[in-house]
Amino acid sequence: MNRIDQKFESLRAAGKKAFIAFITAGYPDLSVTEALAARFEEAGVDILELGVPFSDPLADGPVIQAASFEALSKGVTLLKILDSVRAIRKQTQIPLALMTYYNPVFHFGEERFVREAKAAGVDGLIIPDLPVEEAGGLVRAAREADLSTVFFLAPTTTTDRMPGILEASTGFVYFVSVTGVTGSGVTVPEDIARSISRARKLTRKPVCVGFGVSTPAQVKAFASISDGVIVGSAIIRQMTEHSQKPDMLDRVSAFVKQLSSSL
Amino acid sequence: MKKKINASIFPDTNGHYGDLGGRFVPETLMSILIDLERESQRAFRDPSFRKEFAFYLKNFAGRPTNLYLAERLSRHLGTLKVYLKREDLLHTGAHKINNTLGQIILARRMKKTRIIAETGAGQHGVATATVCALFGLKCVVYMGAEDVERQALNVVRMKLLGAEVIPVTSGSRTLKDAMNEAIRDWVTNVRDTFYLIGTVAGPHPYPLIVRRFQSVIGQEARKQFLALEGKLPDHLVACVGGGSNAMGLFYPFFNDDKVKMTGVEAAGHGLDTGAHSASISKGEPGVLHGCKSALLQDDDGQIRLAHSIAAGLDYPGVGPEHYYYKRIGRADYVGITDKEAIEGVKLLASTEGIIPAIESAHALAWLPKLAKQVRGKKTVILCLSGRGDKDMGTIKDLLFS
Structure with a gap:
């Protein structure tokens, strides 16, 4: 049982929902990533999702795209990010998932990637362009290492594909709240609420909602119908807005706390 | 001696050529690709589809x-x-027109009302805008901002044909970024939009569909x-x-x-x-x-x-x-x-x-x-x-x- 599983077990025992925060690793630089990770637990973050920047982030909206390009232009690599995870682990035991596109993983070698990520202190993997049909090898390697593999459910997922996705998902299931890219912005449409509840009836695994969740009101609304919410673009936007200010870390942490406390 | 492979056996049902090809897309698109695969197989077997495709190849494209x-x-x-x-x-x-004609007839069968495409040089964009004009469908073409400048005349052609050309300023501002942006559009407007890919790449079944056309x-x-x-x-x-x-x-x-x-x-x-x-x-x-x-x-x-x-x-x-x-x-x-x-x-x-x-x-x-x-x-x-x-x-x- 890794840190993500333990977290959900304790949340469930306490009748609580998870607040999951996404930041792009290396934006604006890796020292900020490490510093924020260290503060996030105190700001009410249950799970940290660390984005590995990729040259062609086709599931991401403009905010995370821009953060990815800036990180890449500063020379951030997968190996440097794993070094940062090691540094983070010296300060906090917050459950940590890497969100990465598939090519960097494939190029690195699936088994080597799983091994090194686990050794660095990573607990789970989220790969938005890797559907379960193509994930056999990675899932096998991840199971052996007790790394969670988080797969996605979307509003367009058909009933016949759901069981396979739920089966392959460990840690939690990522429900995409909107047809679109990250940061799209949503209310809670009725059909989404219905498909979340359909998924939750099919599995005991936690189902968390993300893509376009940005306000305390949305966090509250989605938390009420799921096991947790994921916020990414809205946090990055705060980082960009306050990037020139000396108290950027304080401001971002305060923003995150405001979101997490609305659960 | 090399083992003989027959052309009829690939791709497999998940779109693999050996261990290549496949479908590596966000979950939102998976069911749409599966739907497209089913509909395209059905179309290829349908004599009326083949007849319509042959008609336009001959009389519109000049085959x-x-x-x-x-x-x-x-x-x-x-x-x-x-x-x-x-x-x-x-x-x-x-040759681009062979494929755009085939796909637009497919899109119409699937009742899609909006066509999106990516283009580099603009040839596929022009061929897409052309068939959209032919059938009166809305057309949006993503083109790297760099290419919009380099291929200004093709931009004029597409606009004249009624297409909306969106310059893509993200990433390297060229074809690969235009394709990223087209996929983002598709993920967002997946229910009414048909993505008309111009080459034998992209997720299954596109390499197969384009090969057929x-x-x-x-x-x-x-x-x-x-x-x-x-x-x-x-x-x-x-x-x-x-x-x-x-x-x-x-x-x-x-x-x-x-x-x-x-x-x-x-x-x-x-x-x-x-x-x-x-x-x-x-x-x-x-x-x-x-x-x-x-x-x-x-x-x-x-x-x-x-x-x-x-x-x-x-x-x-x-x-x-x-x-x-x-x-x-x-x-x-x-x-x-x-x-x-x-x-x-x-x-x-x-x-x-x-x-x-x-x-x-x-x-x-x-x-x-x-x-x-x-x-x-x-x-x-x-x-x-x-x-x-x-x-x-x-x-x-x-x-x-």
Whole structure:
């Protein structure tokens, strides 16, 4: 049982929902990533999702795209990010998932990637362009290492594909709240609420909602119908807005706390 | 001895060519791709679909295209008897129209009302805008901001045809970024939108769909060559960017073991300079835009920028089926530089009175090299995939200023 599983077990025992925060690793630089990770637990973050920047982030909206390009232009690599995870682990035991596109993983070698990520202190993997049909090898390697593999459910997922996705998902299931890219912005449409509840009836695994969740009101609304919410673009936007200010870390942490406390 | 593979067995049901191809897309698109696969299979089996496709190929696009014996070119080369498959004579000036016609008829069957496409040089964009105008469908074309400037006339053509052209300013502002943006649009507007992909790449079933629509090139050429020569050709030659014209020519000959196939990639400034688009010759396996194939990438799996004088070849990936042909030894892939391609343009213009697209000129520039390699006299079918009108600006800058 890794840190993500333990977290959900304790949340469930306490009748609580998870607040999951996404930041792009290396934006604006890796020292900020490490510093924020260290503060996030105190700001009410249950799970940290660390984005590995990729040259062609086709599931991401403009905010995370821009953060990815800036990180890449500063020379951030997968190996440097794993070094940062090691540094983070010296300060906090917050459950940590890497969100990465598939090519960097494939190029690195699936088994080597799983091994090194686990050794660095990573607990789970989220790969938005890797559907379960193509994930056999990675899932096998991840199971052996007790790394969670988080797969996605979307509003367009058909009933016949759901069981396979739920089966392959460990840690939690990522429900995409909107047809679109990250940061799209949503209310809670009725059909989404219905498909979340359909998924939750099919599995005991936690189902968390993300893509376009940005306000305390949305966090509250989605938390009420799921096991947790994921916020990414809205946090990055705060980082960009306050990037020139000396108290950027304080401001971002305060923003995150405001979101997490609305659960 | 190599195990014999029959052309009818790939791709498998998940779109794999060996371990290549497949579907690597966000979950939101998975059910749409599965739906598209089912609908396209149904359409291909439906005589009324095939009849409608054939009607527009003949009456709108101008098929069949000639298989033309290039006599003076052949004499110049000495050891080769070269036939040109004249895709350059098609409406809109290139083979792209074969595929856009097929896909738009498919889109209409599926009741999609909005068509999106990506384009590099603008040829696929123009071919898409053309068929959208033909059927009165809304058309949005994503084009890298850099290419919008380089290919200004094609932007005018698309707009004239009623398409909305969206310049893409993210990333490297070229074709791969246009494709990223088109996929983002598709994820967002998935229910009413049909993504009309221009080459044999992208997630399954696109490589298969585009191969089917472009195979008309090779089917015609095979029949025409047999009628003219009473035998099969020794060589097939075609340029490869994503690889749709080459796949269209090659696939119907796949089981004809003795027919050698050569795909010509863009070697840009040279295969060893890093500034080229030769994914098969110089790339490594990877996943981009929904499929596993050969990719230009760095040590961290980040996609590298491609370079070619031919905007239509300027892409860091290639269709998975080509990489598969390379791996099983069914086809060879070679590189032709920017400079050699210009020589290819001049060669055909001066010997045959035909000005080829710079893309197709890569295939032409391979001929003098092939002519030196062969023993005795050999026959060749070369896919003249497009005409050179669009390239006159580039040619003027290089040769006449």
